Amino acid sequence: MADLIALHDLVKVYPPNVLAVDEVSVSFRKGEIHSIVGENGAGKSTLMKLLYGLVPFDSGRIEFEGESLRFREPGEAIAHGIGMVHQEIELISQYRVWENVVLGAEPVRAFGRLDKTRAVEAVRGKIEEFQFNLDPLARVDAISVAARQKVEILKLLYRNVSVLILDEPTAVLTPQEIPQLFAELKRLRDGGHTILFISHRLDEVLALSDRITVMRKGRTVATVAASGTGKEALAEMMVGRQVIFTSRRREHPRGKVVFEARNLSRVRADGLRLLDEVSFRVHAGEIVGIAGVEGNGQFELVNAVMGLAEPSGGSVHVEGRDLTALSILERRKLVSFVSQDRGGMGASLQASILDDAIMTHHRLDGRFTFWHGLVLDYRAARDFVDRLAARFSVQMASRSSEFRSLSGGNQQKLILGRELLLPTPFFLMDQPTRGLDVGSIEYVHGEILAMRDADRAVLLVSADLEELFLVTDRILVMHRGKIAADLATEGTTVEEVGRYMLEGKAAS
Amino acid sequence: MSRKLWSGVVGVAVALAVGGLIMLLQGYEPVSAYGALFQLSLAGAGPLATTLKNSVPLILTGLSASVAFASGPINLGQPGQLVFGALAATLVGIYLPLPAGLAVPLLLAAGIAGGALWSGVAAFLRQAFGMSEFIVTLMLNMIADFFTAWAIAYPFMDRKAFSPMTLPIAGGGWMPDLGPLSASVLVMLAAAAIVWFVFRRWRAGYEWRMTGQNSVFARLGGCDIDRNFWAIMLVTGALAGLAGALVVMGGPHRFIKGLGANYAWDGIMIAIMANNGILGTIVYGVFIAAIQTGALGMELITNVPSEIAQVLEAVLVLVIVATREYANVFLDRMAARRQAKGRSA
Numbered sequence: 001m002a003d004l005i006a007l008h009d010l011v012k013v014y015p016p017n018v019l020a021v022d023e024v025s026v027s028f029r030k031g032e033i034h035s036i037v038g039e040n041g042a043g044k045s046t047l048m049k050l051l052y053g054l055v056p057f058d059s060g061r062i063e064f065e066g067e068s069l070r071f072r073e074p075g076e077a078i079a080h081g082i083g084m085v086h087q088e089i090e091l092i093s094q095y096r097v098w099e100n101v102v103l104g105a106e107p108v109r110a111f112g113r114l115d116k117t118r119a120v121e122a123v124r125g126k127i128e129e130f131q132f133n134l135d136p137l138a139r140v141d142a143i144s145v146a147a148r149q150k151v152e153i154l155k156l157l158y159r160n161v162s163v164l165i166l167d168e169p170t171a172v173l174t175p176q177e178i179p180q181l182f183a184e185l186k187r188l189r190d191g192g193h194t195i196l197f198i199s200h201r202l203d204e205v206l207a208l209s210d211r212i213t214v215m216r217k218g219r220t221v222a223t224v225a226a227s228g229t230g231k232e233a234l235a236e237m238m239v240g241r242q243v244i245f246t247s248r249r250r251e252h253p254r255g256k257v258v259f260e261a262r263n264l265s266r267v268r269a270d271g272l273r274l275l276d277e278v279s280f281r282v283h284a285g286e287i288v289g290i291a292g293v294e295g296n297g298q299f300e301l302v303n304a305v306m307g308l309a310e311p312s313g314g315s316v317h318v319e320g321r322d323l324t325a326l327s328i329l330e331r332r333k334l335v336s337f338v339s340q341d342r343g344g345m346g347a348s349l350q351a352s353i354l355d356d357a358i359m360t361h362h363r364l365d366g367r368f369t370f371w372h373g374l375v376l377d378y379r380a381a382r383d384f385v386d387r388l389a390a391r392f393s394v395q396m397a398s399r400s401s402e403f404r405s406l407s408g409g410n411q412q413k414l415i416l417g418r419e420l421l422l423p424t425p426f427f428l429m430d431q432p433t434r435g436l437d438v439g440s441i442e443y444v445h446g447e448i449l450a451m452r453d454a455d456r457a458v459l460l461v462s463a464d465l466e467e468l469f470l471v472t473d474r475i476l477v478m479h480r481g482k483i484a485a486d487l488a489t490e491g492t493t494v495e496e497v498g499r500y501m502l503e504g505k506a507a508s
Numbered sequence: 509m510s511r512k513l514w515s516g517v518v519g520v521a522v523a524l525a526v527g528g529l530i531m532l533l534q535g536y537e538p539v540s541a542y543g544a545l546f547q548l549s550l551a552g553a554g555p556l557a558t559t560l561k562n563s564v565p566l567i568l569t570g571l572s573a574s575v576a577f578a579s580g581p582i583n584l585g586q587p588g589q590l591v592f593g594a595l596a597a598t599l600v601g602i603y604l605p606l607p608a609g610l611a612v613p614l615l616l617a618a619g620i621a622g623g624a625l626w627s628g629v630a631a632f633l634r635q636a637f638g639m640s641e642f643i644v645t646l647m648l649n650m651i652a653d654f655f656t657a658w659a660i661a662y663p664f665m666d667r668k669a670f671s672p673m674t675l676p677i678a679g680g681g682w683m684p685d686l687g688p689l690s691a692s693v694l695v696m697l698a699a700a701a702i703v704w705f706v707f708r709r710w711r712a713g714y715e716w717r718m719t720g721q722n723s724v725f726a727r728l729g730g731c732d733i734d735r736n737f738w739a740i741m742l743v744t745g746a747l748a749g750l751a752g753a754l755v756v757m758g759g760p761h762r763f764i765k766g767l768g769a770n771y772a773w774d775g776i777m778i779a780i781m782a783n784n785g786i787l788g789t790i791v792y793g794v795f796i797a798a799i800q801t802g803a804l805g806m807e808l809i810t811n812v813p814s815e816i817a818q819v820l821e822a823v824l825v826l827v828i829v830a831t832r833e834y835a836n837v838f839l840d841r842m843a844a845r846r847q848a849k850g851r852s853a
Contacts, residue, residue, distance in 0.1 A: 013848045015840035058848030306728060329730035337728065348722040355718060359729035362711055369711050376711050 003027040010060035020046040022218035033189050035197045035205040038215035039437030044198045048165045052084045053077045083156030084165035089148045093141035098123040101155050146177040165196045175498040182208050202231045239438050255284030258457035259426045264314035266300045274300045276481035282457040289472035290461040297481040298461045302430045318426045336419040340431035346415045349404040356403045357385045392417035409440030427458045479504035515835035519828035527820040541812045549802030557688035563797030564696045568751035569775025570789040572744040578784040579716035579740045585645030586748040586772035588652030589623040593749025594756045595656050596622025598763040601677025611680035623749015624742045631741035660763050673764040683758040692758040704786050781828045
């Protein structure tokens with residue numbers, strides 16, 4: 001089979017010094033599904049953006065059908081039959097499906113008037129041709145996320161692309177929706193389309209692809225046939241060492257009740273119940289997971305515990321004290337917190353590492369100040385940061401470097417370390433591994449388990465079911481502001497949790 | 509740090525070049541004009557002392573703006589806080605005649621209290637009614653302006669004077685000169701040192717800085733946001749009020765019409781040039797004061813109108829801010845290019 005696209009020695013440096021793609025050469029054949037896997041930050045997305053003309057490359061060469069080409073903008077790539085679907089869905093939600101599809105390439109009548117009949121017919125024709133099961137007249141905000149993704153793909157097919165680049169398309173889908181997408185992608189391949197699929201979920205990649213290219217730290221490690229490899233081998237290539245995929249949970253006796261939510265509710269001004277009479281407990285030495293499709297009340301639950309938003313009813317208790325009556329500072333004596341948004345809630349990006357590392361400790365620990373808390377003791381703070389960095393293996397240039405100069409994994413290790421070193425009985429973690437690479441995720445999981453073994457109570461909110469199954473003892477599923485299910489991790493399956501996530505209590 | 513210095517130097521050089529070009533276009537001789545300007549503001553003890561004295565209100569209001577902006581609250585009320593501080597110091601100076609050893613600190617305290625009172629009004633309106641301090645401080649400037657104009661034209665007017673002004677303050681409240689140098693400069697430097705220490709070393713200053721950078725993070729970290737807001741508003745109002753007291757005590761020794769001049773607006777511009785840094789505010793404050801001081805003499809020697817100082821100031825602000833922002837982008841891009849070259853070679 002001849003190569004359709006060949007990338008030769010591509011280099012991309014993001015200013016000032018992030019070497020994102022480092023002399024990458026890889027080729028894609030016509031009519032294959034070719035996956036690109038790698039940890040976050042391995043350069044997968046950047047490589048595809050270089051091909052697509054979205055980001056200019058610094059050196060190297062791209063050959064398309066034997067001809068040297070360089071797309072200056074995505075429009076040129078599309079004109080050559082190459083289209084890309086991005087991670088976030090980028091549609092106009094108030095528009096109908098057909099409007100979104102034809103936008104920018106509308107069929108027109110005289111004087112540039114939009115020819116609606118012809119447009120709808122053309123879109124309907126494409127839907128039938130590719131068996132997409134979509135209604136061209138539906139409004140985008142009324143259809144599911146999976147259907148929206150199909151609209152994105154359809155948009156490119158309408159422009160007659162023959163090469164489709166998909167950047168982590170399964171990240172927004174529920175477990176039930178993924179096989180359907182894969183069936184559609186395989187049908188497209190069988191019809192002669194070439195599909196480049198970016199992912200870091202190895203099971204999916206193995207189920208879908210013909211060939212797989214593994215990237216690590218901006219370089220290609222290898223390109224292998226999917227039939228000739230396995231999950232462990234891929235993971236080892238991705239990370240550069242062996243990775244444990246089996247659950248590391250061990251039997252651990254649970255202690256007294258540490259955290260309790262009682263009939264916690266939050267009602268929006270328009271009457272919508274964002275949190276609806278939520279009650280549950282977390283014991284010492286127990287890790288409880290909160291599963292759910294994003295936007296089903298997890299955010300409101302976290303905010304109610306932390307004091308960022310007043311609940312409309314109910315209460316939250318830690319070791320018997322009602323948090324809803326306490327200031328945030330008082331709460332922080334009982335609750336450690338790792339948020340999903342490192343730069344928004346977990347740290348100040350432009351502050352020095354030291355300044356970010358001592359937050360909360362500067363209030364709760366008298367050793368950080370003298371003169372009755374008036375003046376900060378920077379010597380004590382420096383010692384603290386050094387100990388923290390050593391204990392949680394944070395790689396940093398210096399304590400006074402900007403926090404943003406750290407890699408994502410190191411940022412999270414610093415935040416995690418800061419919160420773990422607070423002497424609190426209860427630990428709230430909101431998607432603590434979001435956007436981290438496999439190595440860092442493994443590290444965070446290890447620390448969560450160690451906390452449980454130290455008899456602290458952990459509440460782990462996560463959109464990643466694999467993570468919940470790896471570390472939790474119990475999984476609560478949230479659906480439309482309610483706890484739809486309370487399941488022992490031992491006795492449930494990903495499919496069962498997924499069903500509750502989609503359908504709520506009516507499931508089973 | 510070196511990058512900051514570098515972009516500042518380039519910014520100043522470019523701004524002076526642009527100012528020179530403007531002079532050239534108007535038919536003046538920029539080299540001799542600049543020569544006269546800096547000769548009369550920086551060369552020798554006398555001109556330097558004048559420049560430093562003139563920099564006092566600019567730097568103090570600049571510090572006020574820098575601390576406020578870097579901590580979050582958008583306090584743009586320095587003009588009003590300055591005249592309130594000046595009025596408070598004047599009144600105490602007139603009606604409480606004391607020997608210098610007591611009067612000077614007392615008048616300074618009165619100025620501080622007057623400025624803090626006026627920023628405190630804005631802080632109260634924000635905390636009690638949720639009114640944006642950005643708007644409120646701006647509006648309070650107008651009220652302060654007209655209130656002080658009324659105060660010096662009616663209840664406290666010097667009946668013997670021909671234009672609105674108060675009686676002079678008692679001699680004990682006059683700021684002494686130490687050789688050529690006004691003691692105001694020492695007060696300003698002491699205030700700057702205290703501000704630095706509070707902002708960089710106190711626990712409260714740490715919380716102010718973190719709140720200014722990311723208020724959600726600071727709040728979640730247990731910082732007392734409301735109390736800090738009060739403290740920042742009062743401290744920055746106090747700085748502007750202190751500037752007002754020093755203007756009265758070091759200059760006309762009474763509150764005359766137009767006393768506030770443009771000091772506080774210049775101070776805010778200086779804070780912007782300095783990117784809210786304390787050291788930068790002092791450096792740029794002296795620089796702007798030098799231009800303003802030298803411009804008057806330059807007019808006498810070279811015919812270049814002293815208004816060119818205002819043109820220079822405006823150009824400086826624009827060019828320095830633009831240079832700072834662009835220098836970062838430019839240097840990052842150069843570094844990236846170098847690394848890519850190294851890779852493909």
